[in-house]
Amino acid sequence: xxxxxxxxxxxxxxxxxxxxxxxxxxxxxxxxxxxxxxxxxxxxxxxxxxxxxxxxxxxxxxxxxxxxxxxxxxxxxxxxxxxxxxxxxxxxxxxxxxxxxxxxxxxxxxxxxxxxxxxxxxxxxxxxxxxxxxxxxxxxxxxxxxxxxxxxxxxxxxxxxxxxxxxxxxxxxxxxxxxxxxxxxxxxxxxxxxxxxxxxxxxxxxxxxxxxxxxxxxxxxxxxxxxxxxxxxxxxxxxxxxxxxxxxxxxxxxxxxxxxxxxxxxxxxxxxxxxxxxxxxxxxxxxxxxxxxxxxxxxxxxxxxxxxxxxxxxx
Numbered sequence: 010x011x012x013x014x015x016x017x018x019x020x021x022x023x024x025x026x027x028x029x030x031x032x033x034x035x036x037x038x039x040x041x042x043x044x045x046x047x048x049x050x051x052x053x054x055x056x057x058x059x060x061x062x063x064x065x066x067x068x069x070x071x072x073x074x075x076x077x078x079x080x081x082x083x084x085x086x087x088x089x090x091x092x093x094x095x096x097x098x099x100x101x102x103x104x105x106x107x108x109x110x111x112x113x114x115x116x117x118x119x120x121x122x123x124x125x126x127x128x129x130x131x132x133x134x135x136x137x138x139x140x141x142x143x144x145x146x147x148x149x150x151x152x153x154x155x156x157x158x159x160x161x162x163x164x165x166x167x168x169x170x171x172x173x174x175x176x177x178x179x180x181x182x183x184x185x186x187x188x189x190x191x192x193x194x195x196x197x198x199x200x201x202x203x204x205x206x207x208x209x210x211x212x213x214x215x216x217x218x219x220x221x222x223x224x225x226x227x228x229x230x231x232x233x234x235x236x237x238x239x240x241x242x243x244x245x246x247x248x249x250x251x252x253x254x255x256x257x258x259x260x261x262x263x264x265x266x267x268x269x270x271x272x273x274x275x276x277x278x279x280x281x282x283x284x285x286x287x288x289x290x291x292x293x294x295x296x297x298x299x300x301x302x303x304x305x306x307x308x309x310x311x312x313x314x315x316x317x318x319x320x321x322x323x324x
Contacts, residue, residue, distance in 0.1 A: 014311065021307045028299045029081075033074050036292045042066075043090045043286040064090050077292065086293035091285045096293045099278065106176055107267075107274035110190050110197070111259040117198035118205055118255060125202070126209025131236060133214060141206065148203025157196035157269045164192060174271035193270045197263060201255045208251050212244035219243075253309035257302035 044060040045052065061067045068076075080087060086096035129141035165173040171192055177185045216222060217240055225235045264276030271277075275294055282290035 017307055017310050021303055024303045025300055028303065029078055029296055030074070032292055032296050032299065033070075033077065036288050036295070037070060043288055047090065047286075077289075081293070081296065086297075087289045089282075089287055089290050091282075091287045091290075096290055099290065100275070100294060100297060103273060103275045103278045105179060106190075106272055107260060107263065107276065109186070110193055110263060110272070110274060111256060113187070113190055113194040114197040114201070114259045115252070115256050117194055118201045118259075119252070121198065121202035122205035122209055125206040127213065127236070127241065129206065129210040130213035130217070131233065138210075141210070145203040145206050148200050149207075151200070153196050153200050154265045154269060156199050157193065157266055160192045160196055161269070174269070176272050189270075189272075193263070193266050193272060196266055196269075197259055201259065205248065205251050205255065209244065209248055212247045213240055216240040216244045249309050249312050253305045257298075257305050260298065260301060 042057070042061070044057050044064060044066060048057055048060060058067070065073065065076075077087065084097060086100065088094065089096055089099060092099070125141050125145070129138045132138040132141075161173050164170050171188055176189045179186045213236065217236065222235050222240060225238070230238065260275075263272075263274060264280055266272075267274045267276040268280065275298065279291060279294050281287075282294065
């Protein structure tokens, strides 16, 4: 297990290095000078040059990359060009919205997908299976922003159970904060639950056709008992993959949902930073999100090895 973990750690470090180089290169080639954008089209060249020097944009790109990565290793993401505040503080302020939203959405995804996938697998070829598969097909086909607008129309505009958007802050209490995140979390969770339910069903059906399940049935277990005692656990490996990827997506891919519900999260921060050419914020937030994706995948790889010891031998 130690050898397996070390190999995955080396892969994680290499992935982070490559990701930082790609992100810095892609963001730096985006057209538009942040200093000229901040000062306007009528700014004098010497004024723009002075601002570029103040922001550190006159330094060679290689040196800027090295300074940026060295700062990140120490928890310093630099200072925002637009707001002149530490980027790390801006990220922390937005993370308290995005992280609970992603966790809540993932929890709803699992609560919906696991029972639906198990139920569909246990009713293979029957009406219940067809109903679940039809619902999941609809969930996969319909984008989450459409779900979000429907939820706002029904629960905020017509029923007025919740507000249409905004976030009151955790300082006003846990329940008001959670209440503001319920609709965005549902909008994010429904398409992901549809995907996870289909994977769970497919994986369970594969397990139910294995020899060890037939042996369990031959020893007197019913199909239901064999499913719950043996098939579900062994079906979790592909499901863990999807859960890891979904958490990364829910954390990094909520930009549209955050815009619809006016949530001050990381997605909206990236959108605002791109609009104002605040490159250091874009680079740092995207690098943080990519790093979280890589770390989540690393955790999923370790979970694989714990669930299936055969993977350690292959590694």
